[in-house]
């Protein structure tokens with residue numbers, strides 16, 4: 001069955017659209033909404049957003065592929081996005097990536113077999129003053145070190161964190 005936005009989605013998307021000057025400017029928030037709803041931004045999602053905004057598919061595709069925040073394939077329950085840009089790197093982001101690889105048994109770009117965790121390296125998360133930073137789903141975890149990362153994974157495994 002083709003993807004669609006239901007009545008509730010349409011209402012919410014209209015609320016978003018009202019905040020922007022034109023349909024083109026809605027591309028990012030509509031893609032965000034669609035990602036939340038469908039889990040990731042597939043080609044079908046891109047076509048749906050383009051159709052909803054009455055914009056060329058090529059435009060929506062170019063936006064979706066430019067920004068790393070849009071997942072082009074399914075991700076795990078917890079999407080761990082490790083910033084490896086300059087401030088975070090200087091303060092140990094690489095060690096955090098190594099630690100996560102050791103704890104989860106996956107490399108960046110991969111998802112654990114149980115579907116719990118996806119590990120991704122990303123560009124600056126805009127929180128350089130609290131580097132190194134990891135974004136888990138929508139929540140930031142800052143001033144991290146290897147011990148804190150281990151505790152973070154443990155808490156996520158136990159379902160103790162609301163992310």
Ligand code: FES
Pocket residue numbers: 083084085086087088089123124125126127128129131132133
């Ligand atoms: S460099 Fe990591 S948040 Fe900016």
